[in-house]
Amino acid sequence: MKPLAVTGIGAISPLGATTAELLAGLDAGRSGIAEVELPAQRAAGCRAAGTRWVGRVTDFDASASLPPMRARRLDRGSRFAVAAAKAACRQAGLAGGPLAGETLGVILGTSSAGSGPLTAFLECLFRHSPEAAPPFEFPNTVANAPASYVSIELGLKGPSLTLAQSEAVLGTALVAGRLLLGDGRCRALLIGAVDEWNPVFQLGFAQLGALRGAAGGGGGMVLAEGAALLLLEAEELALARGARVLARVLGVAAGSVAGEPYLWLPDSPTLARVIREALDRSGMGAADVGSVVLAANGIEAMERAEAAALAEVFAGRRLAATGIKGAIGERAVAGALSLAVAVLSRARRLLPPYAGGALCRWPEPVQPLAAAAELPPGATLVLFAGFGGNYAAAVVG
Amino acid sequence: MGGAEASVVVTGLGAVTALGVGREATWRGLVEGANGIRRLGLFDPGAYRTHNAAWVDDRALAGALPAGHPRRTTSRADRFALAAAREAIEDSGLDLARVPRQRLAVVLGGGAAGLLEAEGWFARLVLDGRPGRPREIVNHGPDLPTHHVASFLGATGIRSTVATACSSSTVAIGQAADLLRAGLADVVVTGGSDSLARLTFGGFNALRLVDPEPCRPFDRERKGLSLGEGAGILVLEREADARRRGARAYCRVAGYGVTSDAFHMTAPEPTGEAGARCLQAALAHGRCDADEVDYVNAHGTATPQNDRAEAAALYRVFGARAGRLPTSSIKAMVGHCLCAAGAVEALATCLTVARGVIPPTIRWSNPDPECPLDVVPNRAREMPVATALSSSFAFGGASACLVLTTAS
Numbered sequence: 001m002k003p004l005a006v007t008g009i010g011a012i013s014p015l016g017a018t019t020a021e022l023l024a025g026l027d028a029g030r031s032g033i034a035e036v037e038l039p040a041q042r043a044a045g046c047r048a049a050g051t052r053w054v055g056r057v058t059d060f061d062a063s064a065s066l067p068p069m070r071a072r073r074l075d076r077g078s079r080f081a082v083a084a085a086k087a088a089c090r091q092a093g094l095a096g097g098p099l100a101g102e103t104l105g106v107i108l109g110t111s112s113a114g115s116g117p118l119t120a121f122l123e124c125l126f127r128h129s130p131e132a133a134p135p136f137e138f139p140n141t142v143a144n145a146p147a148s149y150v151s152i153e154l155g156l157k158g159p160s161l162t163l164a165q166s167e168a169v170l171g172t173a174l175v176a177g178r179l180l181l182g183d184g185r186c187r188a189l190l191i192g193a194v195d196e197w198n199p200v201f202q203l204g205f206a207q208l209g210a211l212r213g214a215a216g217g218g219g220g221m222v223l224a225e226g227a228a229l230l231l232l233e234a235e236e237l238a239l240a241r242g243a244r245v246l247a248r249v250l251g252v253a254a255g256s257v258a259g260e261p262y263l264w265l266p267d268s269p270t271l272a273r274v275i276r277e278a279l280d281r282s283g284m285g286a287a288d289v290g291s292v293v294l295a296a297n298g299i300e301a302m303e304r305a306e307a308a309a310l311a312e313v314f315a316g317r318r319l320a321a322t323g324i325k326g327a328i329g330e331r332a333v334a335g336a337l338s339l340a341v342a343v344l345s346r347a348r349r350l351l352p353p354y355a356g357g358a359l360c361r362w363p364e365p366v367q368p369l370a371a372a373a374e375l376p377p378g379a380t381l382v383l384f385a386g387f388g389g390n391y392a393a394a395v396v397g
Numbered sequence: 398m399g400g401a402e403a404s405v406v407v408t409g410l411g412a413v414t415a416l417g418v419g420r421e422a423t424w425r426g427l428v429e430g431a432n433g434i435r436r437l438g439l440f441d442p443g444a445y446r447t448h449n450a451a452w453v454d455d456r457a458l459a460g461a462l463p464a465g466h467p468r469r470t471t472s473r474a475d476r477f478a479l480a481a482a483r484e485a486i487e488d489s490g491l492d493l494a495r496v497p498r499q500r501l502a503v504v505l506g507g508g509a510a511g512l513l514e515a516e517g518w519f520a521r522l523v524l525d526g527r528p529g530r531p532r533e534i535v536n537h538g539p540d541l542p543t544h545h546v547a548s549f550l551g552a553t554g555i556r557s558t559v560a561t562a563c564s565s566s567t568v569a570i571g572q573a574a575d576l577l578r579a580g581l582a583d584v585v586v587t588g589g590s591d592s593l594a595r596l597t598f599g600g601f602n603a604l605r606l607v608d609p610e611p612c613r614p615f616d617r618e619r620k621g622l623s624l625g626e627g628a629g630i631l632v633l634e635r636e637a638d639a640r641r642r643g644a645r646a647y648c649r650v651a652g653y654g655v656t657s658d659a660f661h662m663t664a665p666e667p668t669g670e671a672g673a674r675c676l677q678a679a680l681a682h683g684r685c686d687a688d689e690v691d692y693v694n695a696h697g698t699a700t701p702q703n704d705r706a707e708a709a710a711l712y713r714v715f716g717a718r719a720g721r722l723p724t725s726s727i728k729a730m731v732g733h734c735l736c737a738a739g740a741v742e743a744l745a746t747c748l749t750v751a752r753g754v755i756p757p758t759i760r761w762s763n764p765d766p767e768c769p770l771d772v773v774p775n776r777a778r779e780m781p782v783a784t785a786l787s788s789s790f791a792f793g794g795a796s797a798c799l800v801l802t803t804a805s
Contacts, residue, residue, distance in 0.1 A: 073662075105657065110560075121603075122516060122596055126523045130445045130599045138600035139662045139792055142508070143539060143560035148793025151657035157674065160657035160795045161568060164507065164539040164560040172557040179575040180655075185682065200519065204534045255499060256556045260470075261544030262535040270553065273499065388544045390556060 003248040003397070004181060005238035006343045008094070008231035010087025012080045013337055014055040014224060014328045017064075018087070019344055026341065026352035027372045031327045032056075033222050038199055051206040055224035055329025056197055066153070073136070074149055077113040077196035080227035081146035082153050085190050089154065092231040093243055094188075102187035105158030106229070107177050108147040108194050109169030111332040113162070115198035117141045146194045146227070158186045167297070168384040169193060170335035171254035171274075171392020178252065181234060188237075192229030193336035208262075212298055219300040224329030228336035230343065247346040249339075250379065250395045251282030257389035265389035266305035272312045275381065278393040279313075282379070286314050289395070290378025291345075292366065293338045294323035295385040296356045297330040302385055307363050314365040320351055320376050321366045327355035335384045335392075342380045342396045349375045405574040406646035406804050407747050408639050409489025409632030411481035413590075414731045414741055415451035415625055418461045419484060423741075424748050426730060427756035428777045433731050434611035434623045439513065439593055447607045451625035451732025452593055453477065463549055471536060471545060472511035477628035477737075478542035478590035479549055486550065489632040490644055491584065493550060502554035502582035503547040504573045505630075506565025506589030507539030508736030513594040539565075539736070542590045546630075554582050560736070563696075564655075564789035565589055566629065567739030567797035571653030573633050583638060588740035590628035597624060597735060604663065606700050612733075614697035614726035614758050615704050615772045617765035622698045625732020629740030631747065636804065646804035648750040651784075652683020658794025665702055665790060669709025675796035676714045676788060683800035685784060687714050690722065692755055694746040694787040695770075697726020698733055707790065708768040723780070725758045725773040739789040739797065746787040746801050753781045 011018070014032025015025030025032065035052045057080065062071040065083040074082065085106065089095055094104075117140035125133040139145065144162035151160040159180060163169050173191050180186045202223060205211050212220035238245055255274045257267040279285060292310065296303045310319070324341055325334050345351045354368035362368055384392040412419060415433030416426030426433065433451040442448040455473065461480035471479070486493065493501070515537035518529030536545075540558035547556050555576065559569040566589025573587035601607050601624060612623040639646055656678055658671035666672065680687060696707055711719040727745055734741050749755055758772040788798040 118596065119519070121600065122519055123523050125595060125599045126520045130602050133599050133603045135600075135603035135605075138596075138603055141596060141600065142562045142792050144562055144791070144793050144795055145662070147561075148657070148662060148795060151659045151794065152661070155659050157657055157659050157671075159655040160561070160659075160793065161655065162560045162795075164558045165543070165556065166538075166540060172555060175555060175581065176557070176572055176575075179572070179579055182579070185678075200522070203522070203528060204518070204537075207528060207531050208535065254555045254557075256547060256553050258498075258548040258551050258553060261541050261548065388540070 003235045003250050004232045005235040005245040006230050006232055006247050007238050007243040007245060008088040008092030009340050009343060010084030011228040011337060011340050012057055012060055012084050013226040014057055017060045023344055023352060026324060026327060026355060029353060033329055051211045053212050053222045054197055055222055057226050075117050075140040075145060077194045078146040078149040081108060081150050081194040084227040084229045085150045085154055088190055088229045088231045099187055103158040104156045104188050105160060105186050106147050106150045106156055106190040107161040107173045108192055109163045109173045109332040110143050110194050111166060112195045112201060113143045113146050114141045115201050116196055119198060119200045166386030166388050166390055167330055167332055167335060168386035168390035168392045169332045170339060171252060171384045174252040174394055175254055177232060188231060188233035190229045191232055192227065193332040194227040195225045195331040195333040197223055197225035219298055221297060221299060222329035224331045224334050226333045228333060228340045230340060247343040247396050250397045251278045252394040253277035253281060254392035259389050261388045264299050264302050264387045266301040268305040268308035271305060271309035271391045274391045275309060275313050275393045278395050282395040284379060284395060286317060288378055289319060289381050290376035291320040291351055291380045293342045293382045294321055295383040296323045297325040306383060310366050311363040317365050318367055319365050320373060321368045322351050322354045323356045339382050339394060342382045345375060346380060346396060351375055403578045404636040405577045405633055405650045406636045406639050407631050407648055407650065408634050408644045408646055409485040410647060410744050410747060411484030411488060411630040412744055413453055413477040413481050414627040415453055416731060418457045418480060427727055427745055428754055430757050430759045430775060431730060432611060440595060445598060445602045447609045449611055449623055450593055451623060453626055472514050474510035474590045474592040475536055475542050475545045478546050481628040481630035482546045482549060482586055485630040485632050496584050498551050498553045500554055500583035501550060501552040502576055502585045503543050503552050504557045504569045504585055504587045505543045506569040506736045506740060507542055507558045507560055508565060508591050509594045509597055510539055510541050511536035512596055513592060516595050546586060550586060561795040562791040562793060563735055563738055564791035564795050564797040565736040567789040567799060568655055570631060570743055570799055571655060571797060574650040574653060577633055577635050585633045586630060587633055588630040589737040591626055591735045591737040593624060593626045608699060611760060612699035612729055613760045614699040614729050615765060615768045615770060616761050617763035619699045619701060621700050623732045625734040627734050627741055628737050629744040631744060647747040648801045649804050650799060651802040652679045652685060652800035654679030654682055654798045656796050658796060660794050662793055665706035667706050669706055669713050672707055672710025672790060672796060673713035675798050676710060676786060679798035679800050685800055689784045690786055691782040692749060692785040693722060693724040694742050694785060695724050695726045696788050696790045697728055699728060705767045708770055720769050721771055723755050723773050724770045725756055727756050729759045743787045743799055746785050750782050750785055750801050750803055754779050
């Protein structure tokens, strides 16, 4: 495949509302994960201890990117997405419209967009009546509300797509984006993910035993929220318009394993296959990779599968490894933030330390960074894994 | 291995709709102008503005599901998708044992999947202060039918779930064809599944977009939509592969347009400019002239503003010929199946191209000067259709359109 240039990034994360705060937080070893008060959960008699960890966005002011009268129509996730989209376009030099008249679009992945409006609407419906249910909430219950508001607020008339595919959705979003950019149907695309934390969903996941602490052990998922969007365009077109290329997405592949849809399905052969396909599409081999952004998310069996896949593909090599989910949590947005961190790290030639637990003893090729370190030679591999057996890999150079 | 010029065909179709379980039951209903919209039996609709929907009676699904499927751990939307996928694969004649599993992809449109069940869990939390059983929420999420279908097929290729509201499964079919053209899969099972829920029933109720009576697309007296549910599943392959194995093809997926209105979250862009842009993108991608189009399977929701905007878009694309171009909305029969609407309508359009019969717009009696279209009123029409459009216009302005043409 032809390389896709990343020329802008916007990120709203539990570590802050800018990419600079994201990197500074990771470099300093800070965590954006904190305990939240969950009165409904306590009332429901759930074991509250340990299931109150959340990667919440706490330092975000929507009025920086939207007038208040417009912002109030948008749900929380849509506000994140619009703010991140505007930041990405600003960095890419698109503010002021140098690509006006061209086909620009957006593809967002999500695990939870619309959950706030959904629960608010249904609560009113259940407590009162259909006639009392708030009409303004309903349009924002659809998962594509954030992408739609991005298109509306930025005037993007190309595709406005939303993919809902658990935590690995960024891989499928990149595949879909490459197909639309590859044959010129789009001049540029914002690709990323958005999530919104919701206490009712937290309760549901806790009841299923999916969250850190809920099952009594040290492992488990922490729900994250935020948005990260990357502006991608064909490299030759980016260079022709004089844009600064932060890094290039060289290849991407996605695959899956069959099994129960609502479980984590650790499967190292599938992840190894996906890594090899992504390398192949990049025109690279294992020896061309120098660093990796791990998918590791605190699910012990998944981390073991990831370790095994990397040991198999990169036997005899050493990869500087980083990973962000220990600092921000997991969900679709974590994949987009992982890609953002890979691109930003390449642009500044410095990898942030690995923010993860010690659940898994990483095998020989994987060298988790204890502190920020100079980017080693070679491409950066970014791994994505989601429940239901979804895996993806991207090669960034 | 694909290439930009590779032609993609539809080799298998499966359906679950209010008109019946199965492709032929659905098609028979469409051709006969049958009405699937009736009093809702899934929950009490008494307090809503309409009591009607085109809903699927679960009992009819029994014989259509894959053998041994775990009924207790699937939602209604999962079961619609599984039944339709099983039928589509059988119809395609594919021997799955001969398809490398990592080259088998599943791309579906999804939305309220598992929501009706999850609503029970949440209602208990809201009203009693304690949540329902975990089993009620495990299948909640737009992507769950995709996973269930992929697991049933043993597929390990790309899985993707498109969630662009009412255009979800139209986009999914377009993406499926893209994957095949790019050589990223050999067989793609695509389409979509969606089921009714209190959220969607209550949401359109709150927006005052429902007709208390069964809907009347493009009729001057139309008052809004009737919701529906179901699944449409299509098996897509590259034409060369299909021909090599001697498979019959219903039609080609010649082109796909996907655009944004960039206008408003719920209101359609009223001049038809945005809708026309989508149809023109699909025609350009399919390298078709507007003059070649024989039939349009319209989005035709039957809300006053949507049908008006759609008619305006058709006039922008086809000029005065829009008034003579057969354009029907099957939503008067199967309801608005939301995230499955595009799949059910694409399936109907595949059969129109393959069989030369255009399903009618039923319940149409009052011409609307703002929608001066040939809506194929009330009776199916036999005529050869070599090139057809199937279009979807969604909340948020996410528009999509497929160009389906005769397979050689």
